[in-house]
Amino acid sequence: MNLTLQIADTDVGGNLTWKGGTNELKLGVEALYAFLKTYKVQISKRTNISNVDHTNPEIATPLKIMDHKSPSPKGAGRRTSTSQRDVQSGHSRIPLPSSVSRQSRKKRQGTTISQESSSVPVSTPIQTKLTGFRRLEALAKAEVKCRPQGQVQMSGDSTNKFIPWVEKHLPHSADDLFVHKKKVEEVTHWMSRVLQSPNATKICVVSGPSGSGKTAAVSLVAHALDAEVKEWINPMSLTQYKPGQDFRDEVQGRNQLDLFTDFLFRTSQYRSLPIKGKALRKYRVTLVEDIPNALYREPNTFHEILRKYSKSGISPLIFVFTDTASGEHSMFKMFPKTLMAELNIQNISFNPVASSYMVKFMLDICTKESIPVDKGLVEDLAATANGDMRCAVNNLQFSLTKERSSSSRKAPFRPPANKRSRKQAAGNPAISEVQQKDDTIQLFRALGKVLYAKRDETLISENEMILVGEMEKDRRMHPLIENPENICDKAAVSTDTFLGFLHQNYPAFYGSLDDMASAAEYLAISDYMISAWKFDDSGARAYKVRETKEQLAMNIAVRGLMHSNNNRVSVGWKPLTKPLVSNLEKILKESTETIRQGLIDTPGLTTALFTETIPFFAKVLTTGKPYFMLGPELKNEILNKGIFKGTMTRAVPLDEKETVEEGSDEPAEGDDCNVQEELGAQVDKPKGTPNKWTAKDLTGDPHGAHTDEELFIEEYDD
Amino acid sequence: MSMWVDKYRPRSLDELDYHKDMAQNLKHLVKSPDFPHLLVYGPSGAGKKTRIAAILRELYGPGADRVRIQRQAFDTPSKKKIEITTYSSNYHIEVNPSEVGFQDRVVVQELIKHVAETHPLDQHPFKVIVLQEVDRLSKDAQDALRRTMEKYISSCRLILCALSTSRVTPAIQSRCLPLRVAAPSKNQIVKVLQIVSKKEGIIMPLELADRISDSADGNLRRAILMLESCRAEKYPFVDKQPIVEPDWEKYLRETAFIIVQEQSPQRLLLVRERLYELLCHCIPADLIFRGLLKELVKNCDNQLKAEVCAEAARCQWRSTRGSKTIIHIEEFVAKFMAIYKRFIEQAMMADDFDD
Incomplete structure (x- = not known):
């Protein structure tokens, strides 16, 4: 937020009147300094305050206020840069009235109903005549009060560095947009169709990974079609907490859910009030980016709302849904296939931004900022961002800013990019941490990393050489290529699942029995770790503790497996299979249920039932003397449990993927991470489903053959 | 129609075939005004449940036999729903809390509270809650049980059923009247077998009865x-x-034989498949451990035996606390294979040396 302080009056004790836009505040000099210090404000042009020319009230002393915590509003950048230049060239100028900039913001962002209602009227001058601490307190309050109006422009000589370029260089037209043309067309097509024909499907879900330009595309298209975008913003994020205030008043005593439903139907029915200076749009589009949290827990309620909306809603409703690695907020759950079909909901799924688009966009930004930039750097940034434009631009800004400000011009650092350069960067973890997007490794890759446990044969691990005597058997000559810690951190699965997969698949990679025994022990310890705690600290209070312990368990398993594999079998591609454990639980549950229903006379259900009663029962049944009256289902179940014939469980190869939709969206370079993500998604999904009776080998399967190659590249090309 | 085990199960204390002294004592106990909590323990197939059913019948009359099966749901503190099957008559309720795994504490607490809140019908001063497999309860649940036991003693009594007291906390043991149901002797088993065959109208040679009771190993049900x-x-x-x-x-x-036959990673995979098979047939892990160990140590010399048993104990203990039993059984098999292989190799080297 940016304020201009204007010295209007220096009467008693050098009191200042602060005129920030429409806010006025009177305070003492020392208090002002203290305030500025508290809020980490730098004073850019320090005139000796007592010597200011008071005769001309028009001349202001601009102070640069940098507030790192609250980034400037969208669209603030442009104006700021002009005002800076003015300052730099020695002109002092009066800040723009806040209303102007505010308006400009509205134009850009589209109207947000909720925002309008929340802007706090602060037109009355705040006057304080307090002392010491209380004065500061008042100041802090005043500061908070003007924040909603934070459209007051900031000025200062180098502020532009701290306005996120992400906001500043938001694409203005569809041509600027970094999303593939086809996707934009898809959105345009849908929206124009819906806007023109009232009976078409009204709901659309735009999904895709973060930073793939979903929101940008939607709002640009809407503007191009002369539609007003009304965005839902969760009400809690807008209300300001005041001490002693009853929260219920603030949200009118209603819960988010009601507000949300209300919002949907009202925005759909009424247009916004004609406010002067704002162009009235022909159509309205409702945009929902954050679905209220309560609805994640009750998808059914959400579905009901959607059903209602599809019947009575008027304007198109667009959900922007970010795909996340964790399945908790899954699209799957909120928009199940059946519902999509029922309500005829359109799904437009965005892909991660292709790196060539990213490079182009970032270079454009650099040109606009007139900062010379190395194309290699931009390319590397694009590669590391994993198709996340926001992340890439942030990184770009960060690295450029840093480079400029650092006094000692050491080698300009380059972020680790693809696999090849990542290896070099491993020597400097600090850089890779800063630069790389905090990405997750999907299950499939993580498994590969642990199971193959590749070691760098060219290096000799010095730490291991210290081991002597008893420990000598634990010495490994070459260091691991992958850091186990890293795998644990990034694997996007729960310890439990991961452990299941590891256990299922590790034997194929082991050549010696001793190694296997030690690996098995590590797995067992890991399993013991995660489960044992459940007994010890039940209840919510122990959640945090449990989390740590789960991490530990994961670490033990991963490290143990990587360490134990001393005599690796000749590495080659190995099919990975789904763990049978989860399947097993299901089988057990089902059969106990059937038998329980059938054998009511047998009191209680104890282990003896399965080890004694059922096997003998089955024996009697097989003799074919049907002196029992049993339902066929129960009879089958008993025979199944009691008699051993054939195998009930089978290892099923991971059904790697269905056809991956990429095609024209991916230009020449094509990121393989995309493919990998698809793999991971497929792996996660079928967990609960019963295994099919598939042959063990993948040879006949065309997909399998394809994956074969894929994995091979993944694991061996470095 | 049911199997003979159920068909000829004694229904009352008078009909019991062995441990008649105990039956008499129980009769007195039921008649006395002060009925304590009971902890019935003894090996599998010794007749614990038969005795519990007989006690209930003695207490409440034939009404206790009319049992209905129900699913009851409880909420955990973290709002997760857990379901458990209960067998209940008007006078008692029977449940096996270990069915729900580590959430058993909730079941124990909520169920008892639920039952104890309402007073029993008729003139009976208390209801009875039968808890099966108390020795498999988690520590949490046992602690919870201890508190609830005291709190609701005015309106209900507990009958706990366990294989042995070693895994029941002393706190609970001291609050119950322990009742040991010893396994029937061979002669007693033979006698019961004769009674059953007589009732069924079949002729059973004594030699067969002997062999059956030998192999049943004190387990009458078996x-x-x-x-x-x-x-x-x-x-x-x-x-x-x-x-x-x-x-x-x-x-x-057979699985044990396969393990001894060859020790290699491939063999371990084969064994794993068989272990899954066993688990799929609802065979509990500790029985698998016991069965494997019994067979495997037959092939070991004394020193090796100790080592193998130690491994088995360690793995089995972990498996009781872990969630994926297969991992632990497999660990034991892998360990055994490694140990055994080393042993065989040494023996062969020694042979070579001798030559």
């Missing part, structure tokens, strides 16, 4: 089941009538 399946297999009985045994035991023995 003995009667064996008798019945023998009868189904071949009747009239012949000399050297084969005794039927459960498939899984045979399968487990």
Whole structure:
């Protein structure tokens, strides 16, 4: 937020009147300094305050206020840069009235109903005549009060560095947009169709990974079609907490859910009030980016709302849904296939931004900022961002800013990019941490990393050489290529699942029995770790503790497996299979249920039932003397449990993927991470489903053959 | 129609075939105004449940026999729903809390609270809650049980059923009247078998009864089941009538044989498949451990035996606390293979040296 302080009056004790836009505040000099210090404000042009020319009230002393915590509003950048230049060239100028900039913001962002209602009227001058601490307190309050109006422009000589370029260089037209043309067309097509024909499907879900330009595309298209975008913003994020205030008043005593439903139907029915200076749009589009949290827990309620909306809603409703690695907020759950079909909901799924688009966009930004930039750097940034434009631009800004400000011009650092350069960067973890997007490794890759446990044969691990005597058997000559810690951190699965997969698949990679025994022990310890705690600290209070312990368990398993594999079998591609454990639980549950229903006379259900009663029962049944009256289902179940014939469980190869939709969206370079993500998604999904009776080998399967190659590249090309 | 085990199960304390002294004592106990909590323990197939049912009948009359089966749901503190099957009459409720795994604490607490809140019908001063397999309760649940036991003593009594007292906390033991149901002796088993065959109208040679009771190893349920399946297999009985045994035991023995036969990673995979098979047939892990160990140590010398047993103990203990039993059984097999292989190699080297 940016304020201009204007010295209007220096009467008693050098009191200042602060005129920030429409806010006025009177305070003492020392208090002002203290305030500025508290809020980490730098004073850019320090005139000796007592010597200011008071005769001309028009001349202001601009102070640069940098507030790192609250980034400037969208669209603030442009104006700021002009005002800076003015300052730099020695002109002092009066800040723009806040209303102007505010308006400009509205134009850009589209109207947000909720925002309008929340802007706090602060037109009355705040006057304080307090002392010491209380004065500061008042100041802090005043500061908070003007924040909603934070459209007051900031000025200062180098502020532009701290306005996120992400906001500043938001694409203005569809041509600027970094999303593939086809996707934009898809959105345009849908929206124009819906806007023109009232009976078409009204709901659309735009999904895709973060930073793939979903929101940008939607709002640009809407503007191009002369539609007003009304965005839902969760009400809690807008209300300001005041001490002693009853929260219920603030949200009118209603819960988010009601507000949300209300919002949907009202925005759909009424247009916004004609406010002067704002162009009235022909159509309205409702945009929902954050679905209220309560609805994640009750998808059914959400579905009901959607059903209602599809019947009575008027304007198109667009959900922007970010795909996340964790399945908790899954699209799957909120928009199940059946519902999509029922309500005829359109799904437009965005892909991660292709790196060539990213490079182009970032270079454009650099040109606009007139900062010379190395194309290699931009390319590397694009590669590391994993198709996340926001992340890439942030990184770009960060690295450029840093480079400029650092006094000692050491080698300009380059972020680790693809696999090849990542290896070099491993020597400097600090850089890779800063630069790389905090990405997750999907299950499939993580498994590969642990199971193959590749070691760098060219290096000799010095730490291991210290081991002597008893420990000598634990010495490994070459260091691991992958850091186990890293795998644990990034694997996007729960310890439990991961452990299941590891256990299922590790034997194929082991050549010696001793190694296997030690690996098995590590797995067992890991399993013991995660489960044992459940007994010890039940209840919510122990959640945090449990989390740590789960991490530990994961670490033990991963490290143990990587360490134990001393005599690796000749590495080659190995099919990975789904763990049978989860399947097993299901089988057990089902059969106990059937038998329980059938054998009511047998009191209680104890282990003896399965080890004694059922096997003998089955024996009697097989003799074919049907002196029992049993339902066929129960009879089958008993025979199944009691008699051993054939195998009930089978290892099923991971059904790697269905056809991956990429095609024209991916230009020449094509990121393989995309493919990998698809793999991971497929792996996660079928967990609960019963295994099919598939042959063990993948040879006949065309997909399998394809994956074969894929994995091979993944694991061996470095 | 039911199997002989259920068909000829004694219904009242008077009908019990052995431990008659205890039956008399129980009768007095039921008549006395002060009925304590009971902890009934003893090996599998000794007749614990039969005695509990008889006590209930003695307490409440035939009404206790009319049992209905119900699913009851409870909420955990973290709002997760857990379901458990209960067998209840108007006077008592029977449940096996270990069915819900580590959430058993909730079941124990909520169930008792639920039952104890309402007073029993008729003139009976209390209801009875029968908890099965108390020795498999988690520590949490046992602690919870201790508190609830005291709190609701005015309106309900507990009858706990366990294999042994070693895994029941002393706190609970001291609050109950322990009742040990010893395994029947061989003669007692033979006698019961004779009674059953007489009632069923079949002729059973004494030699067969002896062999069955030998192989039943003090487990009466098993003995009667064996008798019945023998009868189904071949009747009239012949000399050297084969005794039927459960498939899984045979399968487990074969698995042990496979382990001893060859030790290699591939073999371990094969064993894993068989272990899954066993688990799929609802065979509990500790029985698998026990069965494997029993067979495997037959191939070891004394020093090795100690080592193998230690490994088995360690793995089995972990498996009781872990969630994926297969991992632990497999660990044991892998450990055994490694140990055994080393042993064989050393023996061979020693042989070479001798030559």
